[in-house]
Amino acid sequence: MSTIFPFSAIVGQAQLRTALMLCAVDPSIGGVLIRGDKGTAKSTAARALAAVLPPVARVPGCAFNCAPDHRAEPCDICRDGTPQASDVPFVTLPLGATEDRVLGSLDIASALQGGARAFQPGLLASAHRGLLYIDEVNLLADHLVDVLLDVAAMGVNSVQREGLSISHPARFTLVGTMNLEEGDLRPQLLDRFGLMVEVAAPRDKAERAEVVRRRIGFEADPAGFAAKWHDEQEALRARLAAAQRLLPDVRLDDAMLDLISHLCCEFDVASLRADIVLHKTSRALAALDGRQEVTPADLRTAAQLVLPHRRRRKPFEQPGLDQDRLDDLLRQAAQPPQRAEGGDGDAQDENDGDAGAGHEEEQVFAAAASGQAPRIDVAAGAAYGAAGRRSAAAQAPRGQAVRAVPDEQPTSIAIGATLRSAALRGGDLRVTRADLHQQVRAGTSANLILFVVDASGSMAAQSRMAALKGAVLDLLTDAYQRRDHVAVVAFRGQGAELLLAPTRSVDLAEQGLRELPTGGRTPLPHALQLVLETLQRTDAAALPPLLVLLTDGRANVALAEGGDPWREALALAEQLAARRVPALVIDTENGYLRLGRAAQLATALGADCLTLEELSADSLALTVRTRLAGA
Structure with missing residues (x-):
């Protein structure tokens, strides 16, 4: 452990250190999600925790980390072995791991040598009774997220494959780090993390200097x-061990439990x-402090x-907690019953004041409220690129195995299939190159959704910009659910701007759109030219593009000086069509006098054209016919 940065030497980050220690005191809390910018000691703190955890008893050589009083069914090592004090397991789950490596699989060596079916334990077995660490957990492939959700819910890993039927305990503390710029987590996995901490680099120059000095x-x-x-x-290891022993004796009375439910409802x-x-967590805090009674201060922390992270209602609502309101609720709970009515009135006044303050911060064109997010489906499958859920992909490296084909x-x-081919020849089981089979998987890939938004002065008429922003936010919800990458081009005044370069963070796209001003002329050719330049810098094989133009x-x-902007726009649209970019045009024109320019542009793009009214229909499920090569 000497090569790991000491946990006690971490400068600042008090909340992060507390959260990690709480999970050490009570592993059933469910782990910690650490969110923050690059270079804020997220990984350092997670790895350093393992060095101060009190040892656990296990039999040397046991691949399942069995508890002395609970041996895993397939484990033969623990039957005759003697438990010894061992370091708590710390297992890193790589982003590119296969399901076989995570879950466990058939032991090929045993199968080839004697033909017996034996189980090769995976990473989940190694992490039992320890820490499972995932760096950049928000980039974890969906098929591995599904595995983690199943095992985290049951505490048991069940493997049914290659003729094997094995179950073993898999209870671990999940520690994940992530940078929000790379996109957010699926809500189901987010909820599985018991605690979440936001970390940032210190702003105090003396503290920053001490960080560098120690590093x-x-x-x-x-x-x-x-x-x-x-x-x-x-000393820290002894403190954690004492807290673990004290935890069963910590009391949390009914009044405090009622307060917990009250906070969650509020x-x-x-x-x-x-x-x-x-x-x-409240009980673990008391145990960590050496107390047997939970206090309101414990509950606040x-x-x-x-x-x-459990207050999020929509993909774009940022997690957070109103500290003043939390203090008010705790203060009201501490007041005698005869004063509760007055406290409620004060709280109501404060809430009304907050609501009024929110209305005072008027935006010229806030996003209009709309209904259910429209769904856009890409009709034909594409070559496999980034993992996602929109486009069907053949020959995907991950996903459901659909068949096996001979492949040397x-x-x-x-x-x-490989072993069966060898067995069919009879005699000794010898696998030759002719027996090898390729596993064919059916998966889904992500798209790059490129939103091109008209923010010119004409969009201000009849509050069309509000409706447009509402429509784009609905489409962003669809992109969030399908794990797409997004980019945003806005055009107004004399030119176009790449408001957001391609990214998986739809939160950043939402923020940019909400703050997008409206006014000026309509430089549509500039926007289409910028789209072409953006696509030239993007690997279409890795991220098949889908263009959504709202104008x-x-x-x-x-x-060009003296040029015809409408003819330029049509010519650029034809260039995009020649690149076989699937597209969708949203016609934002309304009123009695309509020129129909958006529909003409859609024809040049080879795209479907919808009005804003059609897009806002709750039942819309539009299929975009791809024009990708080979589709």
Whole structure:
């Protein structure tokens, strides 16, 4: 452990350190999600925790990390072995891991040597009773997220494949780090993290200097640096062990439990898991502090870790907790019954004041409220690119196995089919190259949804910009659910701007659209030219593009001096059509006098054209016919 930065030497990040220690005291809390910018000690803190955890008892050589009183069914090592004190398992789950590596699979060596079916444990077995660490967890492929959700819910990993039927315990503390710029987590996995911490680099120059000083000292002499912090590490390990022993004796009375439920209701938390985790976290805080009674202060600290990421109602609502309101609710709960009415009145006044303040911050064109998010389907499958859920992809490296085909140079061996081919020849089981089979998987890939938004002055008429923003936000919801990448081009005045370069963070796209001003002329050719340039810089094989253009088509700013802006726009649309880019045009024109320019532009693009009114229909499910090569 001497090569790991000492947990006690981490500068600042008090909330992060507390959250990690709470999960060490009570692993059933469910783990920690650490969100923050690059270079904020997220990974350092997660890895350092393992070095201060009290040891666990296990039999040396056991691949399932069985508890002495609960041996896994397929484990033979623990039958005759003697448990010894061992370090808590710390297992890293790589983003590119296969399902076989995570879940476990057929032991090929045993099968080839004697023909017996034996189980090769995976990463989930290794992480049992320990920490499962995922760096950049928001980039984890969907098929692995599904695996984690199933195992986290049951605490058991069940493997049914290649003729095997195995189950073993898999209870672990999930620790994940992520940078929000790379996109958010699926709500189901987000809720599985018991606690969430937002981290940021310190703003105090003395604190930043101390961070650098310690890091440089560690890199120069890791062993010597660790030795200087040995006493602090041992003291922390002893504190965690004492808290683990004290935890069963910590009391949380009914009044405090009622307050937990009250907080979850007041903060509009849908998941009942929040109440349970808040209960466990409050008790762990008391145990960590050496107390047997939970206090309101414990509950306040716990709420800051448990509730923020469970308050999200829509993909674009940022997690957070109103600290003043939390304090008010706790203060009201502490008041005698005869004063409760007055406290409620004060709270109501404050809430009314907050609501009034929100109305005062008027935006010229806020997004109009709309109904259910429209769904856009891409009709034909594309070559497999980034993992997603919109386009069907053939020959995907991940996904459901649909068949096995003979292949002497497979990239993904179909073990069952390969062994069956060898067995059919009879005699000794010998696998030759002629027996090898390729596993064919059916998956889905993401798209790059390129939104091109008309923000010219004509969009201000009859509040069309409000409707347009509402429509784009609905489409962004669809992109969020399909795990697409998005980019936003806005055009107004004398030119076009790449408001957001291609990214998986639809939150950033939503923020940019909400703040997008309206006014000026309509430089439509500039926007289409910028779209072409953006697509040239994008790998269409990795991210098949889908263009969504929202405009009334009234181009009046040319690219060339003296040029015709409308003819330029049509010519550029034909160039996009020649690139076989699937597209959708949303006609924002309304009123009695309509020029129909958007429909003409859609014809040049080879795209479908819808009005804003049609797009806002709750039942809309539009299929875009792809024009990709080979479709």
